[in-house]
Amino acid sequence: MRAQRHDTILYPPRGLSREEAARYVGVGTTKFDEMVNDRRMPRPKRVDGRVLWDRIALDAAFSDLPDEGGNRIDELLSRRDRSS
Template structure:
């Protein structure tokens, strides 16, 4: 079964660099930066290939800080 024959419901566990960046929603160059500083996990090695674990990406993404919602009462004097 090739990548293109795979049912759409079967998500691969291992992702290439480009696929991992797309999965997270960022460019490959930004993904490289985040891997370098440890925000995103390093790849696994399978032979000569470097593959990112989708579960590791999910965990790293979950650990990213959220943008706090602005409190509508900030700046209001009592």
């Protein structure tokens, strides 16, 4: 009997389907489509018949989204600079 080889390295996939990409950034597919259309999220890549989103490009786009209420640390530092 031949031993089976298993991939023991756990890693997230680089290419994500539309549904996976939407779930990855925390929104539904309708909102994700809207964000792709208005360029808040990247366009997909095509691999033969598959449409895939690059997980790293999604990370970069997500990082570029505005923070609600701004960054508290930057806000405090700018107050200190104005009072100097």
